[in-house]
Amino acid sequence: MSDVTTNIQQLKDLVDNFVEERRWKQFHSPKNLSMSIAIEAAELMELFQWIDGTDTAGIPHERVREELADVVIYCLSLANATGIDLSTAIREKVMVNAKKYPINRYRGRYK
Amino acid sequence: MSDVTTNIQQLKDLVDNFVEERRWKQFHSPKNLSMSIAIEAAELMELFQWIDGTDTAGIPHERVREELADVVIYCLSLANATGIDLSTAIREKVMVNAKKYPINRYRGRYK
Amino acid sequence: MSDVTTNIQQLKDLVDNFVEERRWKQFHSPKNLSMSIAIEAAELMELFQWIDGTDTAGIPHERVREELADVVIYCLSLANATGIDLSTAIREKVMVNAKKYPINRYRGRYK
């Protein structure tokens, strides 16, 4: 099982089942879940805080993997709680971004 | 196309292609991407800041959808940049969490 | 010694001295300090994550105190590193906000 063979719904169901088994939906208001995402994002960022942006050797890969998983798990929970189809939302946002940042003008630069 | 018919790799490729077309990988160090995730997570959280946790009617669904997409897009970018198989990382983290929070002890409570 | 008898510069000097004694300024680029502020802010927020907004009894006061101190310590470090006079910056920002949110229109509501 890998990213090639796993669809988004399977991961949503995995997370939903975990939450449901523990009767945690009562705590999982969208507001609280948005806080969880931000908190986990900060824990992920902390792993990179004191290493130089160009220092790839210093990256603690295993911990990055775990913290990134935590962020996405809460994103899936929020998608579950609010009925968002993530793949559609992402496709639409990438299209919006593609219009906002036309290739010709933004190739190789951000501004 | 929906979460049921979309696998993770398809979304990874979509995001990777967007970044590659603009030659933005030079900016996308893992450190910078971790910052991007945290920044987008804060923008998502901002949508819930002044509404009550129980006020579901007040949730701006369309904007939540867009901001959640932004968070996950950068998560996919970081997974691309660091070679993380997200579905495996998530499955393993959910298993770790399941051991850490046994159903019997944590049903209906967090602590 | 209290907030009434302590000026901002004294706290800036306290923090600056701590950093200087450890020769940590080499790590304290403004970029890294902005990350530190965000990371500490998330740790502060984590203390409130699963408590209800109206539940004042559930607030872990001692830990809030410590984490809030951490956030402000890094804010003072960033002010030191960039030569910002915090009291002037705050006075000016409050004046900007006062114009943006006139009392008559915003009394009792945010929007």
Add this chain to the structure above:
Amino acid sequence: MSDVTTNIQQLKDLVDNFVEERRWKQFHSPKNLSMSIAIEAAELMELFQWIDGTDTAGIPHERVREELADVVIYCLSLANATGIDLSTAIREKVMVNAKKYPINRYRGRYK
């Protein structure tokens, strides 16, 4: 008026007055304020996102000043809302940190 002539209490009073005039304390639960701090911290961080850590010329000083003020303003609000004496909290935390990171072992390094 500057950081040398301004004590913490004066800034706390300035912020408290701003909030009180608008009757905003009803929105300012400690939980919500902790979210505000994290959101403003992310806006501050966003100013540094795409610039290199060593690029001091690229720093948008005026905006850094404003966003840093926003972070500290909400920190002062949280201190007001929870009755925290910030100067004492900071002095105590710096002492804790000084024990945790003895000068001899940590001079010039973080770990």
